[in-house]
Amino acid sequence: MTPRDPVEDWFARRGWAPFDFQREVWDAYTRGESGLIHAATGTGKTYAAFLGAVREALAEMRSAQAPSRKPRRRAEACPLRVLWLTPLRALAADTEQALRLPVEELSLPWTVESRTGDTSSAQRARQRERLPSVLVTTPESLSLLLCRDDHARLFADLRCVVVDEWHELLSTKRGVQVELGLARLRALCPHLRIWGVSATLGNLDEAADTLLGTDSTGTPHPHSHPRRIVRGVVPKAVEVEALVPETMDRFPWAGHLNTKLLPEVMRRLEEASSAIVFTNTRSQCEIWFQSLIAANPDWFAFTALHHGSLSRAQREDVEDGLRTGRYRVVVATSSLDLGVDFAPVDLVMQIGSPKGVARLLQRAGRSGHGPGRVSRIVCVPTHAFELVEVAAARAAIAAGRIESRDPLDRPLDLLAQHLVTLALGGGFTRDAVMAELRSTRAYRQLSDEELDWVLEFVTHGGTALRAYPEYAKVHCVDGVYRVTDRRVAQRHLLNIGTIVSDHAIAVQYLSGRRLGTIEESFVARLSPGDKFFCAGTALEFVRMRDLTAWVRKAKGHGGAVPRWMGARMPLSTELAAAVRTTLEQARTGTFATPEMEAVRPVLETQAQRSTIPRPDELLIERTETRDGHHLFVYPFEGRLVHEGLAALWAYRLAQFTPLSFSFSCNDYGFELLSPEPAPLTEALEHGLLSTEHLLHDITNALNAAELARRQFREVARVAGLVFSGFPGQNKSARQLQASSSLLYDVFVNHDPHNLLVAQARREVLERQLESSRLGRVLERLARSTVRVVDVERPTPLAFPLMIDMTRAKLSTEKLADRVRRMTVAAEKPTRSGVASVFRLGGGSP
Secondary structure, three states: OOOOOHHHHHHHHOOOOOOHHHHHHHHHHHOOOOEEEEOOOOOOHHHHHHHHHHHHHHHHHHHHOOOOOOOOOOOOOOOOOEEEEOOOHHHHHHHHHHHHHHHHHOOOOOOEEEEOOOOOHHHHHHHHHOOOOEEEEOHHHHHHHHOOOOHHHHOOOOOEEEEOOHHHHOOOHHHHHHHHHHHHHHHHOOOOEEEEEEOOOOOHHHHHHHHHOEOOOOOEOOOOOOOEEEEOOOOOOEEEEEOOOOOOOOOOOOOOOOOOOHHHHHHHHHHOOOEEEEOOOHHHHHHHHHHHHHHOHHHHHOEEEEOOOEOHHHHHHHHHHHHHOOOOEEEEOHHHOOOOOOOOOOEEEEEOOOOOHHHHHHHHOOOOOOOOOOEEEEEEOOOOOHHHHHHHHHHHHHHOOOOOOOOOOOOHHHHHHHHHHHHHOOOEEHHHHHHHHOOOOOOOOOOHHHHHHHHHHHHHOOOOOOOOHHHOOOEEEOOEEEOOOHHHHHHHHHHOOOOOOOOEEEEEEOOOOEEEEEEHHHHOOOOOOOEEEEOOEEEEEEEEEOOEEEEEEOOOOOOEOOOOOOOOOOOOHHHHHHHHHHHHHHHOOOOOOHHHHHHHHHHHHHHHHOOOOOOOEEEEEEEEEOOEEEEEEEOOOOHHHHHHHHHHHHHHHHOOOOOOOEEEEOOOOEEEEEOOOOOHHHHHHOOOOOOOOHHHHHHHHOOHHHHHHHHHHHHHHHHOOOOOOOOOOOOOHHHHHHHHHHHHHHHHHHOOOOHHHHHHHHHHHHHHHOHHHHHHHHHHHHHOEEEEEEOOOOOOOOHHHHHHHHHOOOOOOOHHHHHHHHHHHHHOOOOOOEEEEEEOOOOOO
């Protein structure tokens, strides 16, 4: 008689029933397969990935206990069997609790623990002697374990690795760090099974290949069984709603900080038993928290905020408060995006545009967080055109158009760090490490010359630094590369990882309690007595000492809100395409959703004064004001691409006539302002939209050397060239920038072919300007019909760009006063613009 499946029985005892995709993963695991699980948030991915290993262990226990044998005592806890990698420390505690539940209730002799930067020293000490059966940890902690010279013994019995939230890691250096760690584990455990867990991802095949490894030709790594992609079949309904203003007469056309819909937001929150209000930036998070409390001070008792610059103690308090119901409303950034479970949260709100389809789905998944439940999200526009983005995002979700995340290719700074890790963890040989590296997607095309250059870098500091012993970190003896210097080992352990944030200053009360962190550049502008908000509290700045801003509670409620770096979130490729499609429907008179009906007067004004561009058109508006001659260009491709296009156009236009340009950008387009008319017609006829010489032109258009110098700070830190300091002795951002700038100059002048400098230049173009996307956009625009419209005054699409340009200028006139005056002028009736059409590609006027 076939024994019953204990996992299925456990589900039944808890009143659950496994889904087919969960059974598919368990059976694939039993056959020795690896793969990627792609399913919506809250549909059981965690137990799909984990319970295959549990079922296998239970089967082994049954087979080891033959009926003829005497009953055995409970087996001792087994060594490490399952390694669970999570991108956030905040996820580790919840994941550990979820994994421990079936282990204990099924009487499996396993221990389940986590190991992150928050793990106690006592638990770390125990884990140094013996790892638990199931270890939940981060990519950085895995690298630290690989630094141990006995790591082969630690991982000898490892059967399974699960990488949680793989879509969050995929296109980052932390994702490459995971690839390198998995390559090492595959070399140690040839029959290792690897499973990724992901939601909201467009390029599943590429994601799976990146996770599981490839060979030098890009062919999936030769596992004993083929890789498998398992799609969750549980239908996860998502409802997207927007708060629509009663009238658009005074609703802003620009900005992201306005709170005009606050009364309606509070009404919705009052009806909810628990809610998360997501914002896109930490500044926006602080502003909305303060606005809610100012509107009703009684809400302070059950309202909290959560973002990455708060102290760990405060974040954990908020997370616990959501679970227990102590906090009904939490205003948060992406720090609560991922899989920390707060069910039930019955309302999720999104302040402003989500900027991406996947991000909207991820946040919507925080409500209805369970199989078969509906996820609902209410979007709160901060200006009129965000209504268009909400309608476009809903259409993209219905069409299944989710953003892809492109893996990184050969980051050599991280390779240098990893080679020191392997040298510290027992040593390596060149041929063995090359085979290991080429089993990853990131380094499958790594050349012998590149590896030899990095080996020379970690052993001697490269060509320019050979005379300095401190850069000789690794020594090669009899073909084996090892770290022999204890100080090098200590600094490397403190330097592991790829997260290089802008230098943060601790904010601490004079009485001792720590509140969180703010940027060093913000603190530099404060004088004693100045007031500002942090962690939802009005504070008075007292002094700056030991990289700490010492504060006391401020009297009153006024004060500045800190601005943290990292707020430049562009419109994604998929959402930008959906916006163009939605605007085309409006152009033809179709306003099918409440959001589009609400924004209809604004779009009709745009059509009257100029036009709404078709998807195969590039609209350019020209006008003259007292500030000069304006060109407004609307590719609808996102802020970063538009910054690159604006710089490129300014450079190419100046080749025809010497001109100085100022420019501003948003997600819909960019503005070029010059004292004299730009030679637009001539430039369009002679390759303004051409992709030829793109790299040369964009490099010359920007101060590329200075941008690369600043980017080199991150590259230098990851590669181990600069050291941020020992605990309690951290260096300031200015010191780190000075050290990396000095090294950058040394390499540029004395080692011009330095591969880390070349990497910094590539990263500037890709991160700052999305250069690969920029090239694709230029190709699309070159095929489009260019429509040039002369307008008497700025149109609704142009107005936000003019506001950004005005904000950047110094004037004795207050910005709000000038915006008010510009608004009055913009509302005056005007005749339709005069259009001319350039047929540079396909399409018709």
